[in-house]
Amino acid sequence: MAPGSSIGGAEDPAAQVSESEAEQEPxxxxxxxxxxxxxxxxxxxxxxxxxxxxxxxxxxxxxxxxFGAKDDLLYEIYARILRVQTARMERAVDSAESIQQRLRAVAVDVVVTTVTHLDDTVIFFRSMHLLHPDKQAEVRAQRRHYHERVRRLIEEGQSTGAFRSDRSAELVVDFFFGAVHHLGFWYRRDGPMSGQQVGEQFADLLLDSLRPDSSG
Amino acid sequence: MAPGSSIGGAEDPAAQVSESEAEQEPxxxxxxxxxxxxxxxxxxxxxxxxxxxxxxxxxxxxxxxxFGAKDDLLYEIYARILRVQTARMERAVDSAESIQQRLRAVAVDVVVTTVTHLDDTVIFFRSMHLLHPDKQAEVRAQRRHYHERVRRLIEEGQSTGAFRSDRSAELVVDFFFGAVHHLGFWYRRDGPMSGQQVGEQFADLLLDSLRPDSSG
Amino acid sequence: MAPGSSIGGAEDPAAQVSESEAEQEPxxxxxxxxxxxxxxxxxxxxxxxxxxxxxxxxxxxxxxxxFGAKDDLLYEIYARILRVQTARMERAVDSAESIQQRLRAVAVDVVVTTVTHLDDTVIFFRSMHLLHPDKQAEVRAQRRHYHERVRRLIEEGQSTGAFRSDRSAELVVDFFFGAVHHLGFWYRRDGPMSGQQVGEQFADLLLDSLRPDSSG
Amino acid sequence: MAPGSSIGGAEDPAAQVSESEAEQEPxxxxxxxxxxxxxxxxxxxxxxxxxxxxxxxxxxxxxxxxFGAKDDLLYEIYARILRVQTARMERAVDSAESIQQRLRAVAVDVVVTTVTHLDDTVIFFRSMHLLHPDKQAEVRAQRRHYHERVRRLIEEGQSTGAFRSDRSAELVVDFFFGAVHHLGFWYRRDGPMSGQQVGEQFADLLLDSLRPDSSG
DNA sequence: AATGAATGAGCGTTCATTCAT
DNA sequence: GATGAATGAACGCTCATTCAT
Known part of the structure; x- marks a missing residue:
């Protein structure tokens, strides 16, 4: 990979204020x-x-x-958002909260992250098919890893009775993340709702479908 | 090009009716x-x-x-699927069933239609931004019309108490159709589930979020 | 292959003299x-x-x-000279003359043809390695076909005693055509010798090596 | 390339001792x-x-x-092989043998040297035209010097009656070296003939053309 | 002696579209 | 209605070379 392409990077702790004119960033x-x-x-x-x-x-x-090719830029954009979302999801999933709270935290977080990096998400789902097949496979594998971790969380809740078991965990995951991945088509950062607000409501909708049925 | 290399294939094992020689379709x-x-x-x-x-x-x-240009093909593909889905949705919405049954019918139907015309859907969400702005506006208006009709159906149910009122109808619509529009990214026609089956389960998940809460 | 790329072409039977300004040739x-x-x-x-x-x-x-690519031009240049030389060689080989006269005719002719199309020959041996491997293989096969026909002619003469048998027909062919193919490196059309003259002398040198040894 | 394949050859026949780790060669x-x-x-x-x-x-x-430029590498490759071949040719030409033996030695040697450094030869004749004109002139002059020395050897033999005089010494030289320079197009080091064998046979063919005619 | 980031001009190729026929 | 030769602008990419370090 290209040098200096790390994302979170805590580089430059010292303030190099005096850079007179141009290149602020590498x-x-x-x-x-x-x-x-x-x-x-x-x-x-x-x-x-x-x-x-x-x-x-x-x-x-x-x-x-x-960058070896134009679509390496695409790949880096994908990899960047994927890395961020995966790391955050894993932190939430592995926390000490109740399972409902953990799933809710994951749901809220993925919405917030998505709207924060809305451009990346839009590009991702619009252009993934233009990526070199090998890189496409890498990206898909990473995405799948993410989904599967969440699916296992839901299944864990179903096995303990925290979530209803007559919903397919896999389908719920596809359903929910489908909705999230589609945010770029309608969400406007300058609109009436914050990412947090959308995230809370999306989390409500997700948990609605998993709440044990009082009648069954 | 070699003679006889046409695409429809001049095989004619039996006589498929009166189509004497070439073009089956216009x-x-x-x-x-x-x-x-x-x-x-x-x-x-x-x-x-x-x-x-x-x-x-x-x-x-x-x-x-x-066709005046390459992207007229794109427009026609969009217009075609949009026409089909709108007509079917309107029939379902205006039927004589209960509101739950009507919303369920709409939900199942849009999933079935989507997976039946999965190519069109995939193209639509991948490439809409490449359409000429004027045509893009037309397509968006038509899409919005569709969403709003469904939103009004939900609001109608909320006003009669058939659906819980503490869920935003608008957000539920965006959430649900987001999930539907994302089907192209994971649904495989040769996979384990039929479009009808996915439709039923998606409808369950939609209705889960609107079912009046027994506790409130 | 590209339309109109034939070489000898007897087209234009009618005289189209009146072409007012530009394109004399396709x-x-x-x-x-x-x-x-x-x-x-x-x-x-x-x-x-x-x-x-x-x-x-x-x-x-x-x-x-x-032309599908730049190197299709190269290929056509090769194919053109190869076609011409092969046709002329075959005519000479199959004539009714004595075997010495036939071999001499082939030798003279390939020299004359080579200096007549010296550019093609120079390009050929300088740039064959830049040709697409598939086309390179075609060209090599055609060249080999040419060489082998001449080798068989020599072997025929050796079996009848017209040519001495203690020279390897194959090596003689490689030796002679090597010399011919190298003409582009030193022959000048505006120099002292005509192609015919060089051809006669090259033919002498070739036949010198095949003349039955009076002492053996 | 394997160590020890350097062209001038006598380096370090024993004692490859102290080269501790990396760079065997400058x-x-x-x-x-x-x-x-x-x-x-x-x-x-x-x-x-x-x-x-x-x-x-x-x-x-x-x-x-x-190296000042990429084509300086090319020039060095040429200069190297030219130096080697010229030195060896001069040694053979100036030896004490009969003129037939001296010409034969030159012929065998140039073939052996050529196949030993076949890569250099191939590059030479393929790419000389890409060299800077000044360096190209130097290389051509050196090549001409080589050819002329051999031509004088033949003329010497013709003047003493050792070689037949009705063959143009100049043309014989161009003919013979043309064949030699073309070796790169067909000779394979892993094929059936050694360089020495090809050299002997090429020398036979050369001398065939110069042997005084018993009938004339 | 050696690095490697950066340049800048140029490369072969593609392609939606036009238009004389 | 339909052809297909021709356009012309743009594209992604390469690469010998330079130069501050």
Whole structure:
């Protein structure tokens, strides 16, 4: 992978304030930021490499020094959001709360993360098919890992009676994350609801379907 | 191109009725069918007009005779599935059944229709942003019309007490249709579940969230 | 293969004298002529497609309408000279002359043909390795076919005693054609010797090695 | 390439002792060895500087430290083989043997040297035109010097009656060396004949053409 | 002596669309 | 209605070379 493409990175603890004019960020980050915005605005295939490097203030040669191909940018965008969401989900799942609270935390969190990185999500589901098959497989595997962890959480709740058992855990997961992944099609950050609010309500809807039926 | 390399295949094992020699379908339909398959397989941007006309067994000139541009094909694919789904939804909504039964029918039906025309759905959500803005607006308006009709159905149920009122009808609609529109990412027609089965379970999950709470 | 790429072509039986200004020749021929000159002048990799189409007075699009890739031009240049040389060799080999006269005719002819199409020959041996492997294999097979026909002619002469038998027919063929294929490195059409003269002398040298030894 | 395959040969026959870990050879040689192999395998134009330095285990900066440009590598490869062949030819020509034996020794030797350094020869005749004109002129002059020395040897034999005089010494030289220079197109080191065997037979063919005619 | 990030010009190729026929 | 040759602009990518370190 390209150097400097880490995401969370706590680099630069010291303040290097004095950088007189240009490059605040390393080149790979600048490219990723520019690409994310442009891909979300006009689509992957409709954005030229020239537009990306112009927006990032570098040359094509520099880009190809760090990324092997245009769709490596796509891959990095995916990998980045996937890494963030997986790490957060695992923290929530493994917490000491009740199972309802843990599932609710996962649900709220994935909505909040999704709307925070809405561009990445939009790009992801619009353009995954344009990724090189090998990288596509990697991304799918990682996504599947995420879903399966959540499915096991639900099954755990079903086995203890915390959740009703006559709902397919797998289908509930596909249903819920389908709804989440579709947020990019309608959610507006400048609209009436915060990500947190949507997350709470989505969590309600998810838990509605798993609450043990008083009549059964 | 070699003579006889047309796509429909001149095999004619028996006499399939009166179609004496060539074209089973009119040219525009053949083009739409070919385009749908190719767009779903490899994406709109990645499919060339040449590939479409080859697959349809016609020439470029013929295509431009019927369609003003490549993205007119996209528009027609959208319009077609939208017309079908809207008509079916309206029939279900306006039936004489109970409101629960009507909402359930709508839910099952949109899932069944979606998986029946999975290619169209996949193309739709992947490529809508590539459509000419004017046509994109038309498509969005039609989609909104659909969602709003269903939202009003839910609100009607909430006002009569058939559905619980502490769920936002609008959000429930976005949530549910989000899940439905995402089917293309995981549903496989050759998998274990029929469209009808998924539809029934999705309907269960939708109604779970609207069933009046026995405790409140 | 591209339309109109035949070489000997007896087309144009009628005299179309009146063509007022431009295109004397069909586009594919114009491209091949321009490419041959440029490849010989500066090499295949050093000549850009843009230079070729400019020299031919057409656009890139037109070129790619007739040739699938830049190296299809190379292939056509090879195939053209190979076709000509093979046809002429076969005519000479199958004539009614004595075997010495037939071999001499082949030898003279391949030299004459080579210096007549010296550009093609130079390009051929300089750039064959840049051809797509599949096409390279085709070209090699055709070349081998040529060599083997001549080898059999020599073996025929050896079996009848017309040629001495203690020279390897195969090696003689490789030796002689090696010398011929190298003509492009030193022969100058504006130099002191005509192709016919070089051909006669090369033929002498070839036959020197096959003349039955008076002492053995 | 295996250690010890250097061209001048007498280095370190015993004592490969103290080379503790890495670089057996100095950087320029490593680059030349890598470049030779790659140019022969895929051609000069098709081999990137990056590939060469990777194969040599150095960086681009190191290469440009020793060689002014990519085609300096080409020039060095030419100069190297030319130096070797010229030195060996002069030794043979100036020996005390009969003129027939001296010409034969030259002929055998150039074949043996050529197949021993077949990669260099292949590169030479494929890519000489890509060399900077000045360096190309140097190389041609050196090559001409070689040919002329051999031509004078033949003329010497013709003037003494050792060789027949009705063959053009110049043409015989072009003919013979043409055949030799073409060895790279068909000779395989893993084939049935050793370089020595091919050399002997090539020498026979050369001398066949110069043997005084018993009938004239 | 050696690094490797960065340049910048140029490459082969694609492709939606047009238009004379 | 339909053809298919031709356009022309743009595309992703390569690469020899430079240069601050």
């Amino acid at each position: 080149v790979p980050q600048r490219l990723l930021t520019a690409a994310t915005r442009l891909f979300a605005e006009r689509g992957f295939e409709t954005t030229s490499v020239q537009e990306i490097v112009d927006a990032a203030g570098v040359t094509k040669g520099a880009m190809y020094h760090y | 040219v525009p339909q053949r083009l739409l069918t070919a385009a749908t398959r190719l767009f779903a397989e490899r994406g709109f941007e990645t499919t060339s007009v040449q590939e479409i006309v080859d697959a349809a067994g016609v020439t470029k000139g013929a295509m431009y005779h019927y | 586009v594919p021929q114009r491209l091949l002529t321009a490419a041959t000159r440029l490849f010989a002048e500066r090499g295949f990799e050093t000549t850009s497609v843009q230079e070729i189409v400019d020299a031919a007075g057409v656009t890139k699009g037109a070129m790619y309408h007739y | 950087v320029p040689q490593r680059l030349l060895t890598a470049a030779t192999r790659l140019f022969a395998e895929r051609g000069f134009e098709t081999t990137s500087v990056q590939e060469i330095v990777d194969a040599a285990g150095v960086t681009k900066g190191a290469m440009y430290h020793y």
